[in-house]
Structures are given as structure tokens and as C-alpha cells.
Amino acid sequence: MPFNPKDHEIPEAPPLDTFKTEIDTATEPFEDLEFPAETISVYKPNQKPPPGAARIKKWLRPHQVNGAVNPELxxxxxxxxxxxxxxxxxxxxxxxxxxxxxSRHRIEQLIVSKPETKERGKYSFRFFRDGQWKNVSIDDRLPCDLKGNLVFAKSTNPNEFWVPLLEKAYAKFMGSYASLEGGFTRNALVDMTGGFSEVMDMKKKTVLDVWNYVSKRTQQATLIGASSSSTTGETGIGSTGLMAGHAYAVIDCFEVADVKLIRLKNPWANGEWKGAWADNAAEWKNSPKVAEVVKPSFADDGTFHMTIEDFCKYFTTLDVCRLINYPVNPDTPAVVEWKCQTRLGNWNGEGLFTANTKVSRRGPQFTFTLQETSDVIISLTLHSSKYLSDVKDKDFPIGFHVMKSDENKDRCFFVKPASIMFKSTFEYSRENSMKYNQLAAGNYLICPSVYFKDKVGSFVIRTFIRSSCKGFNVELLPGEEEYYHYVAKESQWDFLSAGGCMNSWRWIKNPQFLLTLKSNESKKLRVRVGVEQVSDQPEFTGMYILQANDKNPTKPIYENKEAAKPLQFINRADNISDDAFDLETNKNYVLIPTTFKTGIEMKFTTKAFIQKPPGPPVTVDLIPLTDSIFKRKYLECEWTKETAGGCPNNKETFWKNPKVMISAAKDCEVDILLCQEEKDGKLAGVGFHVFKGEMRSACQCAKTNSWGFNRVAALTISLQANIAYYILPSTYNAGDERKFTIVAVHSSDVKLGLL
Known part of the structure; x- marks a missing residue:
């Protein structure tokens, strides 16, 4: 199937306050065959039975439960x-x-339908998963012990059943009751609100940091849980009354004078803090103003207060759910502050995006454009097919980078630190989210990844911007194979062909490759080039992108006529252009991969990635010029003290310059190149004369235009068959001692020799 970004779009979930609870008017008692009143609903064959499983002897409807006289939701x-x-x-x-x-309203929003008559016993709830609200229907048969008491969660009022019914629906949503053994409060809050989660490691924060965070969040649309880490499950923390490895609800916070208190609730509905400001502690009597503001209840109900200092001493983690467009009460519609785009993606073992390898760059990348400055929230969540699976390797650290892009919205191959706008940490968590304030208008890439390679799974990514912003669309870019035409040729540098970079004239010895781009519709194409070397210790490699010879495209290039900026010299095994560039179609280009230093022997691959345009396909080819009819011959020599005769202005010494003879078996054109070495970091003015038949002034047939300070002086001459031609290379000034090389580029049988 051809790639279509719309296949990865998930419609935006409607706000909770747009849903209404329906009344089920059927009267026939409902029995849920998908989640039956049997052991399989308590735990699956591959799961450990939960602590209360052995006590389950029967499944009862609310009116049958011990103590329930007039059961109600x-x-x-x-x-x-x-x-x-x-x-x-x-x-x-x-x-x-x-x-x-x-708030009762928060619970009622989760109810999809409820029965008109109690005999019906069918309830439907909604939970948030994979960017959408999902409906879960259950019957009201609940696991009970031999005496008819509820085994799992319950309300303190024996006639109230919203707690055990909601727990049963969530157990079905997760697969079984046993699937609820161990988890994170933030995940459950997201599932019941559609918000996004955050985690605070309190041990990495000061007491003041934690207080400022909690006091601010409790005044905003934020829900908070707290826990203390444990390696041995739920265990008591000394004589404090607290439990490690146990989740508590953060209900509220208060600041009165210099006293800062946190109100918490133990889900057990008992087992409370026994330290300062505990129920009936002396602090309440000694501080009547605090008691007047806080209004504590001293019942043994699991609710208690503690100072922020004690809170930070005994708790290690805050589980936070931040609400999005969430209705506060039934009479006031939710204020739509954010708009969201939700997309589905997949990891296929690419690993950490910033690893900068040819595997990591193939990971999923999403593009979006901000037309004006806005706050941005990114929420990356493992797909339910991953975190609900029975596979052991279902948890791995996930995160994302948000990169600055250009108007072309190209895929990012390598991460440049300067282009990272913001990034998350990598967390072993179902969800990893981050808010960035005031992101400027522009084009961006979101690159979600897994810290370790070879990890496979699906994910959902939600991107929020302020609702006041105009125009907004997040789009998954095609994978590398769908996005680019890819061409590559293997080759190698040996001692002679490893000519190095353009700091040396020897760069013209490097292998050359002809790149052709043909299209009937596209005038320009986006291109990246690269050099992949085969070496345990990568050398600095780069590439020159030059214009090809118009008359003879397969003719090797020796003039630095740039078609695009060179590929930067970097010592990485797979060096690819950080940024794509435009090349005109229906023209020819020469790619010259090089090592930075000369004489480095190594195998390598020359690569080009050409973005596929919409419409008819383009034709792309990469041809090694070593396979062309043009050959090169080299003759190395030097100007010594005796032979550095200078240009013709030096009449007495000019003819002392070294003399080279060239001839051909048949008429042909030959490019003559005079290539000089640097001496003490400086170049000389160089050039040469060509004489036909005899070496005297009257027989001069060609000369270079000037004696410039260039590494290479070049001239194209026509040779007649079986006639000797003489080349007289010279520096501008006499006595300028240095080495040089004569190169003949030809398509015939040419002889080159030093006289």
C-alpha cells in the first residue's frame, strides 16, 4: 500500500462535557459474556491471583450484597x-x-449509560485510550465472599455502588482484576480525564520547589497523587503510619502563617500519618487559626495532614495529571483553551534518534507548522497494544526531540544541537509529556524515539497548541524508503586515488561519480549526499558537489565549480548532509567523495538521496566516472634551484624549466593540468606553454591565460596523431623551488614523459 499520512491520523477526542448519560430502558437482566462472573475475569492463566481472589465464592448483584438495603449508584x-x-x-x-x-460531576462524566430499572443491571463507562474515548459495558455482578461481602473496592456507605462498578469496568478495560495489581495513579487519571501526565522526582527538588509545584497545581486544572518508592512492595515506614510502595491521593494544600500543610488520603480508608499535624495532634490545639482555615476531620477514614517538610521526607514521587479543556462543573461549559492533533506511529528498532546512525534516522518523524507564537504540549504515549500485552519487554524508555525545520519539511538525518528547540527526558513510563512555553512561529519536526535500539512497538503522539492559533496540522512524514530515491556506489581509496580535500591539488585524483536527475515536470529536486566508510576507526570524510562538463558529462572534473556546498568533513562512519539542498533537473553533476588527508586507503560507498516529488516519477542515476572513456596519466616532477626558470619574462632562465613531452596515436583532445604543492603554506603563480613539433618560440601553439596563484592551471589542447608536443611548466618568479604534477586527461592512447 502506498504511504498516506491520513492513515495515521486519529480524530480529536471530543471534550467530556459534550457527552450525555443515556438511560437503558431494557428490563431483561444483563449478563456480560465478554467479562463473565468467573475466575477468568479475576485473573488470566498467565497471571498471579490477586490477594483477595481466594475469598471470592460468588458473584452478586447490588441488592444481594450483604448490608445493601436500597442500593443506588x-x-x-x-x-x-x-x-x-x-x-x-x-x-x-x-x-x-x-x-x-x-466532585460527583467528574464521576458522572464517565457514565455512558445506566439502567432505568435496577433489575437490568447494565452499566457502561468511558475511558480514554490511544487518543480516543472507549466505551466499556459491564453487568453489575460483583465478586463477593461466602457471607456476601464485597471482596474488592467498595464505598463506605453499603448502599452506594459507583466505586465497585467503576473498578469492575476499569478491570475489564485493562483485561482483568489482576491487571490492576500495581500501577501509577497518573495513568488512571489520564484514562478517566483525557489529560496528560507528568512525574516529579521529589528527591531531585528542594522542599520549596515541591511546595510551589503542589500549591500551584492544586489551584489549577491538575490532579496529583503521591507515593514512596519501595523494592519490596507495600511496607510500613517505621512508626509513621505511612506505607512505602503505596499510592496516596493529594487532596489539597494550605498555607497559614508559616505553616504549610498537605492533605492526603490513603485509599485503604484507614492507616494515617502519626507525626506532626496528624489527627488530634497537639499542633491543632496550639494553632487554632490553622485549624479554623484547614477544618480537619479527625475520623479514622484515611485522610490526614502533614507538613511540606515531612511530606518531602517520606514521599519520593508525585504522579500528576494535567487536564485539558476539562469541565469544572456541570453548569459551566469547559473553556476550550487548547486544540489537539493526535497521530499514530510505529517504532521498528531504530533506537535513540540522536544516536545519529543510518538506523536511528529512519525512525518516525512528524512535521507541523506554527503560524504564530504559542505554548505547545507534546504527549507521547505507548499504544495500548504495547502496554497491555503479555510480552515481558513491554516497558522501555521513551522520549522525543522537537527540531527546527525549514519550509521544505525535509526528514532530519542528523541532529544538530543548535536545531533542537526542546526535548524530553527519556522515561520508563507509559506516557512522556512536556509543555514548552511560547514556541515561535515556524516549521518543526517531532522525532519520538526509544532510548535503546531493537525495541518495537506502536505509540500515540498528541500535540496541543493554544486554541486561538490559526491553522495547525501535524503530519507523519514518509519513511526514508518512501521519501527518497536512493542511489549508491561502492568504491575504494587506494594510495594513489586517496587525493584528500581541496587543500591539496591531489583532490582531482579522488574517484568521481556522475549524478543525473531527469524529470519532465519538476524543475528542482531536494538532494542529500553521503559517504559511508568501512573502517573501525572512522576517518574525516566529505564530498564536493560540482557541475559536470556540459559537452562531455562523463569527463572527470578538475575545476571547482560548485553546484552545492560541500559535505562537511566529519569523522563518522556514515556522513550525510545535515541539510538537503536543491539541484536543477535535467542537468548533470559530479560527486567527489574525499578523505581529508591524502593517501588513506579505505573502502567506501557514495550515496545520494533524492526526494520523490509528487506526480510522475523522476529518473536518477549514479555512474562512476572511472568507467568512462576518459583516462588520466600523472607525471610528478619539481622545480629545483637549477630548473626553476620562471615565466618568459625571465628570458635568460625560462628555457631551464622542466620539459614534458606528450603525444597521441590518433587525433584527440587532451586536458593538461599543472598542479602545484603548497610550500610553507603558500602558492606560487604558475602556468605553462605548449609547443608543437619543436621546443622553440615559433612553435608555440597554446598557453595558459595567466600565471595565477591557483593549485591547478588547466588548458585543453588538440593533439594531432603521431606528432610530439612539448609542455614547459613554470612559476612566475625564477628560483621558486617546489614540487608539481602534470596530469593528462584523455580518451585516446596518450604518452606522457619527462625529457
């Missing part, structure tokens, strides 16, 4: 005290319910 309003964890290690999910339970 909600009894009055909801609050954090309603929620109580059961025999399942899902404190991270129950903690998220505690955070959401400050």
Missing part, C-alpha cells in the same frame, strides 16, 4: 471519604478515584 453527593480499597493491589487506581471524588 450514588447516595447523595460523592466525596473522598466514599472510596475504600479492597483485596486488590490497585491503590493507584483507588487513589485516582479519591482525587476525582471531590
Amino acid at each position: 450514588f447516595v447523595d453527593d460523592v466525596n473522598v471519604l466514599d472510596v475504600q480499597q479492597g483485596g486488590l493491589g490497585d491503590c493507584w487506581f483507588i487513589g485516582s478515584l479519591c482525587i476525582l471524588a471531590d
